[in-house]
Amino acid sequence: MANTILHNESIPSQRKKIIVLGSGPNRIGQGIEFDYCCVHGLLAIKECGYEAIMVNCNPETVSTDFDMADKLYFEPVNWEHLWEIIELEQPYGVIVQLGGQTALKLAKRLHEKGIRIIGSSFDSMDIAEDRGRFSDLLKELEIPYPKYGTAYTTDDAIEVAKEVGYPVLVRPSYVLGGQRMRIVINETELESAVLSLIKHLPGNKILIDHFLDRCQEAEIDAIYDGENFHVMGVMEHIEPAGIHSGDSHAVLPEFNLTPMIVATMEEYAKKIAKALKIQGLINIQFAIKDGKVFVIEANPRASRTTPFIAKAYQIPYLNVATKVMMGVNKLTDFTFEKKLTGYAIKEPVFSFSKFPNVNKELGPEMKSTGEAIRFIKNLRDPYFRQLYKDRSMYLSK
Incomplete structure (x- = not known):
């Protein structure tokens, strides 16, 4: 069997580069709206004299048109593919604010690898995305928010719900489009909602808010x-x-x-x-x-x-x-x-x-x-x- 010779067609330039992460396939919770954001982000980057690199895998978007970015990587928006691109291109930084939740989720890995995140830091994003940390911040700022508690088990959830008062909104952190959020009015519904979260999103912190009805x-x-x-x-x-x-x-x-x-x-x-x-x-x-x-x-x-x-x-x-x-x-x-x-x-x-x-x-x-x-x-x-x-x-x- 002959040896396979791998050839890399992408030749990195010597220019200062910024990578923009897209939102990947259209799905409920994120779609064409973020393509608009990415397109205008690319244009702004080029206006500022940087090389604009787009990473996205949706052929239906304008951001993946061959002449929109200086360089397009038509690849899935996940860490394995992104890391290979970063190793090759050695960008000045990566923008995650324009590609919805899919792009934002990669901020942690970028932070851990020491890659510059253009704009808000990973810690800023994590506080906002982590429902518990964010509620603690609101408390510190004396900004009103619904009573809440966090749980990892059904027993914990039941105790929290008793404390904050029914009806409650049960939701996980770092989700897209309100995925698996539920409004429940009693202990039976709460137990069912929490078990579903544990099954489909294991290890994810569960936040239980008092639901402000009719507002x-x-x-x-x-x-x-x-x-x-x-x-x-x-x-x-x-x-x-x-x-x-x-x-x-x-x-x-x-x-x-x-x-x-x-x-x-x-x-x-x-x-x-x-x-x-x-x-x-x-x-x-x-x-x-x-x-x-x-x-x-x-x-x-x-x-x-x-x-x-x-x-x-x-x-x-x-x-x-x-x-x-x-x-x-x-x-x-x-x-x-x-x-x-x-x-x-x-x-x-x-x-x-x-x-x-x-x-x-x-x-x-x-x-x-x-x-x-x-x-x-x-x-x-x-x-x-x-x-x-x-x-x-x-x-x-």
Whole structure:
């Protein structure tokens, strides 16, 4: 048998390189929205004089077009393939904020290997992603959040639920699209939910939050450069809290929140970004109940709504955020003129017709497979009025 000769077609240049990690195959929880983020990130990197290298494996995306990056590695977005690329290219750093949860999960391995993560540090990301550490941070900052506890066994979970009070939201850390999140109302349902988590995500810390029933949900996308804080947009959800943000209709800008509530949300968002030492993008989810603002979670990366806001306001926010991550620019180097007249509504797209046996009831686990944008001139628009009427149906259940 003849010896196999391996030939490497990739010849690394002598230029300073930055690798952008994509989100891999489209799936519920992350999809084409992050391709938009990666494309604008690549353009920003090239504008700053770096060699832009894209790592992604989805042929349906613009980021994998042959002329988008200076060099494309059409490879699975996992550690084995990424490490081989890093060993060959010896990049200045890697950007994980633009490729959703798939890219973000590789931050730990990059940190352990001493590879520079462009933008927010691994520890900043870990605090935000680890539900327990994040809740401890909120406590330290005196920011309201739902009562919570952590568990690894069903017995621990039962004790925690008794302490925080039913109904409770059961969820693991570091998950995509609310995977295996459940709202439970009694001990029997809790035991079933925890056993399912232990079976499918062994060793994963389980967080048990008191569920704030029948309250409003909203979110903020923002950029922080270490000194300056800019709110890209405040989005108010139509559906009440308890339905995953990816499955909710969201209105930009907010339409029914008082100026005091919006100011409080922005204040909390800035305090969190500063405490986490964010360099780049952050998305924060809020619940509003009886006029009080609670923080549900923070995502230290581009969110699904970042491209939505950029398109609605016609501002190149991903270009700005990438340059902030790289330390090339501060937010004060840019001007932000929002060009939206009226409102923009994020409209989730579902594929239930393709999957007839899937449970169509919406909850904390995401089920939408995409999203659309709809512009309305004012709140008297028939489409919006019907959405708000449907919201009353959710609240009456």
